[in-house]
Every structure is written in C-alpha cells, then in structure tokens.
Amino acid sequence: xxxxxxxxxxxxxxxxxxDRGLSCTAIQYENELEIFDCxxxxxxxxxxxxxxxxxxxxxxxxxxxxxxxVGLLGLLQTMSMHRRERPLRVFxxxxxxxxxxxxxxxxxFGLTYExxxxxxxxxxVYDSKTSGFRVLAERSEHSTLSYSYIFEQKxxxxxxxxxxxxxxxxxxxxxxxxxxxxxxxKSPITGRMVRPGQVLGPPRAGVRVxxxxxxxxxxxxxxxxxxxxxxxxxSTYSDAHETNARENMHTTAREAATLAKNAGAKQLILTHFxxxxxxxxxxxxxxxEVFPNTIAAQDRMIYDVAASFPSKP
Amino acid sequence: xxxxxxxxxxxxxxxxxxDRGLSCTAIQYENELEIFDCxxxxxxxxxxxxxxxxxxxxxxxxxxxxxxxVGLLGLLQTMSMHRRERPLRVFxxxxxxxxxxxxxxxxxFGLTYExxxxxxxxxxVYDSKTSGFRVLAERSEHSTLSYSYIFEQKxxxxxxxxxxxxxxxxxxxxxxxxxxxxxxxKSPITGRMVRPGQVLGPPRAGVRVxxxxxxxxxxxxxxxxxxxxxxxxxSTYSDAHETNARENMHTTAREAATLAKNAGAKQLILTHFxxxxxxxxxxxxxxxEVFPNTIAAQDRMIYDVAASFPSKP
Numbered sequence: 001x002x003x004x005x006x007x008x009x010x011x012x013x014x015x016x017x018x019d020r021g022l023s024c025t026a027i028q029y030e031n032e033l034e035i036f037d038c039x040x041x042x043x044x045x046x047x048x049x050x051x052x053x054x055x056x057x058x059x060x061x062x063x064x065x066x067x068x069x070v071g072l073l074g075l076l077q078t079m080s081m082h083r084r085e086r087p088l089r090v091f092x093x094x095x096x097x098x099x100x101x102x103x104x105x106x107x108x109f110g111l112t113y114e115x116x117x118x119x120x121x122x123x124x125v126y127d128s129k130t131s132g133f134r135v136l137a138e139r140s141e142h143s144t145l146s147y148s149y150i151f152e153q154k155x156x157x158x159x160x161x162x163x164x165x166x167x168x169x170x171x172x173x174x175x176x177x178x179x180x181x182x183x184x185x186k187s188p189i190t191g192r193m194v195r196p197g198q199v200l201g202p203p204r205a206g207v208r209v210x211x212x213x214x215x216x217x218x219x220x221x222x223x224x225x226x227x228x229x230x231x232x233x234x235s236t237y238s239d240a241h242e243t244n245a246r247e248n249m250h251t252t253a254r255e256a257a258t259l260a261k262n263a264g265a266k267q268l269i270l271t272h273f274x275x276x277x278x279x280x281x282x283x284x285x286x287x288x289e290v291f292p293n294t295i296a297a298q299d300r301m302i303y304d305v306a307a308s309f310p311s312k313p
Numbered sequence: 314x315x316x317x318x319x320x321x322x323x324x325x326x327x328x329x330x331x332d333r334g335l336s337c338t339a340i341q342y343e344n345e346l347e348i349f350d351c352x353x354x355x356x357x358x359x360x361x362x363x364x365x366x367x368x369x370x371x372x373x374x375x376x377x378x379x380x381x382x383v384g385l386l387g388l389l390q391t392m393s394m395h396r397r398e399r400p401l402r403v404f405x406x407x408x409x410x411x412x413x414x415x416x417x418x419x420x421x422f423g424l425t426y427e428x429x430x431x432x433x434x435x436x437x438v439y440d441s442k443t444s445g446f447r448v449l450a451e452r453s454e455h456s457t458l459s460y461s462y463i464f465e466q467k468x469x470x471x472x473x474x475x476x477x478x479x480x481x482x483x484x485x486x487x488x489x490x491x492x493x494x495x496x497x498x499k500s501p502i503t504g505r506m507v508r509p510g511q512v513l514g515p516p517r518a519g520v521r522v523x524x525x526x527x528x529x530x531x532x533x534x535x536x537x538x539x540x541x542x543x544x545x546x547x548s549t550y551s552d553a554h555e556t557n558a559r560e561n562m563h564t565t566a567r568e569a570a571t572l573a574k575n576a577g578a579k580q581l582i583l584t585h586f587x588x589x590x591x592x593x594x595x596x597x598x599x600x601x602e603v604f605p606n607t608i609a610a611q612d613r614m615i616y617d618v619a620a621s622f623p624s625k626p
Contacts, residue, residue: 016357044329066420107379
C-alpha cells in the first residue's frame with residue numbers, strides 16, 4: 001500500500017478557537033497532495049505539518065464561504081516563496097476563479113507557477129495521471145452552492161505471488177515487472193508462457209475517503225458516500241442544537257453518524273465543530289450511539305489510511 | 314495614565330513560522346482599539362489575546378500586500394459573529410476599499426455593523442472623539458504605495474493638586490471637576506475665585522508610538538517619528554542580508570536602530586522578521602550596538618506603554 005494519509009489542518013467552523021483553525025483537510029497519496037478547503041491559517045498549518053508544497057498538488061474548495069477559502073490567498077503566495085514550479089490546480093464553485101484573479105490583481109502578487117482554476121461539476125473532477133487516484137464531486141446542501149468530494153484510490157493489481165513465479169520458472173527481474181503490469185511472459189527456464197493470472201491475486205479495490213464540506217445530511221450524499229471506508233463529515237452541532245443545524249444548513253454529530261452507518265462506512269471522522277463546544281466529547285458520544293467507529297478530528301491530527309486499511313483485497 | 318497597551322498579534326514577514334504569524338499590531342487605549350495591519354491569522358490572535366472586538370475600533374493598513382491585509386476578511390466576519398454593532402473604520406491605500414467590497418460580494422457575507430473604508434492621506438487620519446488620541450500617517454518607502462503611522466496620545470491637563478484646592482477653600486466634588494476641565498470656580502468657603510492654574514500642574518504631553526510597516530529607512534520617516542517614545546520598526550533582516558533589505562525595500566535591525574536613535578526614541582521594538590532567522594538574537598544584538606533600548610517583538614507580547622512612561626510631565 002502506498003503512502004495514504006489524511007492531515008487535519010483546521011477543524012473549526014466559522015470562528016477559529018485556541019485549539020482549532022478554520023477548515024482545511026489534506027490527503028497525501030504517494031508524492032501527490034490534495035487539499036480540501038483552505039480556511040484562514042491553512043498555510044501555517046501546512047508548514048507546521050511539513051506538507052510537501054512544491055509537489056504535485058490540487059486544491060478542492062467545497063463552497064465559497066470565507067472560512068473555507070480565504071487561506072487560499074496566503075497559501076498561493078507561500079508556495080511561490082518556496083519557488084513552486086509545477087502548476088497548481090484549484091477546483092471549486094466557479095466564483096473561485098474571479099476570487100483568485102481579482103485578489104491577485106488587488107494584492108499585486110506574481111507567482112512562480114501557473115494556477116489552473118476550474119469550476120467543479122458533479123462526477124470526476126480530477127483523475128491523477130501520476131498517482132493512482134481520482135477525485136469525484138457531488139452537490140451538497142448548504143446555504144450557498146456547495147460540493148462534497150470523494151478521494152478514490154483506483155483499483156490496484158492483485159498481490160504478486162513470488163513463490164509461484166519462481167516455481168513456474170520466472171526469475172526475479174524485468175519479467176516479474178511485466179507480469180505485474182498484466183503482460184504474459186515466456187519462462188527462460190521452461191520455455192513455457194506464464195500468464196499474469198497465474199501469479200497475481202484478485203485485483204485490489206481502492207480505498208475511498210468522503211469529505212462532506214458544510215452540508216445538511218441528504219439521501220443524495222448518502223448514496224454518493226456509499227462504499228467509502230472513511231467519511232469525514234460536518235459535525236457542527238450536538239443534539240442540543242439540532243435546530244441550529246437545520247437553520248444554518250449544517251449537521252449534528254448524530255446525523256453524521258446515521259449517514260455514515262447507512263453508507264456502510266468503516267470509519268467516521270467528525271470535524272467542523274462549533275466554537276461553543278470547549279470539548280467535543282458529547283458530540284463523539286452522541287455519534288457513537290449510532291456508529292461506534294467514530295472519532296473527532298483535531299488540528300494537526302494525521303490519520304494513516306494505509307495503516308488502517310492494509311489488507312483490503 | 315489611562316490603559317495604553319500595545320499587543321503584538323503577528324511579527325513575521327511574508328511567511329508565517331511556528332512561532333510567528335503575519336503582521337498585526339494593536340493598541341488598546343482606554344476602551345478603544347486600533348489595529349495596525351491585519352495579516353492572515355489576526356482574528357485568531359485577537360481572540361486568543363482577548364482583544365475587545367465589539368468596542369470602538371479602527372483598522373489602519375500600511376500597504377496592500379497579502380501578508381498585511383488578508384486577515385481583514387476573517388476579522389470582519391468574526392466581529393459580525395460577535396454581533397458587533399458599532400461602525401468599524403478601515404484606513405489604508407485606496408485599494409482597501411474594493412478589496413473589502415469585492416470580497417464581501419464574492420464570499421457573500423453580510424455584517425451586523427457598518428464598515429467605513431477610507432483612503433489614507435498624509436497627516437491626521439483619525440482623531441478619536443471618545444478617547445484622547447489621534448493617528449497620523451506619512452508615506453513610507455516600499456515596493457508598493459505604503460504608509461507609516463503614529464499613534465499619538467493627546468496632551469492631557471496637568472496633575473490636580475488636591476491639597477492646594479482644599480487650602481483655597483474648594484471642597485471635593487463638582488467644583489474640582491470644573492477646575493480640572495479648565496474653568497474657574499468660586500470658593501463656597503472664602504467667596505473668592507480660584508483659577509485652574511492655581512491647582513493644576515503644567516499640561517502633560519502625550520506619549521507617541523510610531524509604527525513603520527514595511528519600508529526602507531528614510532529621512533522623511535526619521536522626521537515623522539521625531540519625538541516618538543516608542544518606535545515599532547521593520548526589522549526583516551540582519552547585517553548579513555543588507556543587500557536583500559535594499560532589494561526588497563525592507564530594513565535591517567541596525568538601520569532601524571539608527572533611525573530610532575536619530576529620532577530620539579526611548580524604546581525600539583523590532584518586528585517583521587524574515588522566517589530565515591530561527592532566533593532573532595543576532596538582530597537585537599546588532600541593533601543594540603547602535604541603540605541599547607531595543608527589544609524584539611514576539612507573538613502574544615504585550616507592551617504596557619502606560620507602565621513604561623508613567624511620569625511624563
């Protein structure tokens with residue numbers, strides 16, 4: 001399993017607190033970095049956590065509220081200070097395009113790299129050419145145009161059975177690599193053809209991570225997140241503030257847990273907590289009553305997906 | 314002496330570090346708050362330091378670079394979340410007006426209070442009606458239109474000599490207040506007139522705090538800061554990077570000290586440090602060779618002006 005980690009850079013809603021910065025979550029997959037939302041403080045958290053800001057990178061904005069997008073301005077400039085050369089892709093509601101362009105003009109900053117900003121549409125938003133993943137989008141339900149995303153590791157070839165390869169007369173080296181890539185080879189020892197299916201296990205399905213952004217729970221999102229191993233979900237409120245959740249188009253911890261359960265998730269990570277909660281123990285408790293495998297995100301937390309789902313066939 | 318404190322909310326240049334956020338300095342004077350520059354992270358630092366965000370407040374932007382102004386967007390919204398009602402004044406280069414207006418439109422946020430944004434000109438920028446101070450501006454020398462500011466406490470009446478008042482037959486009460494405000498009163502005991510000059514010491518000059526923003530040192534700024542007790546100055550570089558200071562239109566610690574010495578300051582506070590310096594001890598040392606009363610700002614530092622200059626006549 002390649003490197004596959006989730007970095008929590010900011011886990012507060014609306015207003016930062018002493019412990020929590022504004023929304024930002026990053027996924028490092030092999031050498032590529034995908035950033036979901038970019039609230040104020042994202043660049044500082046990224047520097048503190050040592051994220052590779054000059055590597056292949058895309059940014060996905062869920063919606064154009066300040067606490068999810070203002071940090072983009074500083075992050076763009078800091079990437080430039082770090083002499084980034086690779087183009088940076090930014091996806092989001094179409095307003096993200098003038099947001100970048102107008103602020104770049106008003107704040108008069110040049111960049112050492114190209115920014116490719118695109119409006120998101122439902123479906124596949126980004127298909128990585130260099131790493132084995134894609135990012136999908138679906139509309140969510142918030143007070144402004146908003147999207148949820150899925151980071152989807154692509155299906156990988158089955159495990160390579162080295163013993164069987166040797167038994168069939170294929171020595172370690174370029175021939176193994178050919179077989180792993182799905183091509184038949186001729187054994188230099190037996191002179192017989194060996195097919196990939198003889199030495200490869202069944203293809204391994206990718207692991208999927210769902211990221212809700214700000215939203216009410218919905219049957220559409222539940223369907224979208226079906227089959228996600230990990231779901232990171234808006235958990236702004238506890239049961240006591242269910243009315244606020246409805247009025248402000250957010251989700252309670254319990255509602256997030258219900259959606260995760262119905263979607264068949266293996267792990268729910270609550271985030272985007274209202275600053276009214278000094279600790280979020282009550283929210284975790286309420287969620288666990290519905291879906292036991294719940295944890296609360298906190299700033300600087302790293303969730304190792306590769307270590308958590310090592311043996312997916 | 315009324316409350317008169319300087320809060321350092323961000324002391325890094327360009328890129329934040331683990332220890333330093335982007336430029337922001339605030340002065341609390343009695344019940345009024347003046348904020349100088351508003352780099353990313355300002356709202357979080359303000360909340361952590363407990364600054365009174367719903368009180369009378371003005372914001373002064375030195376120049377329109379992202380690391381000095383991006384934090385304004387989050388701060389405006391957080392003040393609104395805190396149900397601010399008083400108007401907020403924002404002064405800066407004229408681009409600050411569309412910067413607020415266009416971002417407010419793109420990020421679609423309403424505010425619970427009025428923002429009065431104005432272009433700065435040299436001279437008196439703001440004259441407080443409720444507290445005894447004014448803020449002055451002068452052009453500084455940076456790579457874009459930029460200003461330095463002085464926070465100037467107004468002259469206050471001399472000390473009231475209570476013993477002398479009693480001796481002259483003026484009892485404690487409304488008559489004392491009249492005398493303190495500069496009006497003559499008639500003694501109810503002696504029947505004679507008592508003039509303010511008989512019971513008041515000489516007027517007490519106000520304390521002045523100079524804030525450079527990003528700039529090269531200049532004779533114009535030296536003249537502007539003449540008579541400032543406290544100077545907070547751009548100290549991006551050490552002697553070793555003097556060339557960078559010239560090229561990037563910043564100041565070395567030693568140059569800041571030379572200006573402070575020539576301006577007759579009592580206290581120099583270095584700030585806006587390049588992220589290349591893990592510690593700024595060398596910069597303080599180089600400055601002290603010229604101007605001994607030098608300290609380095611650090612994030613969350615509070616400098617009590619009232620306590621430092623209690624006995625100014």
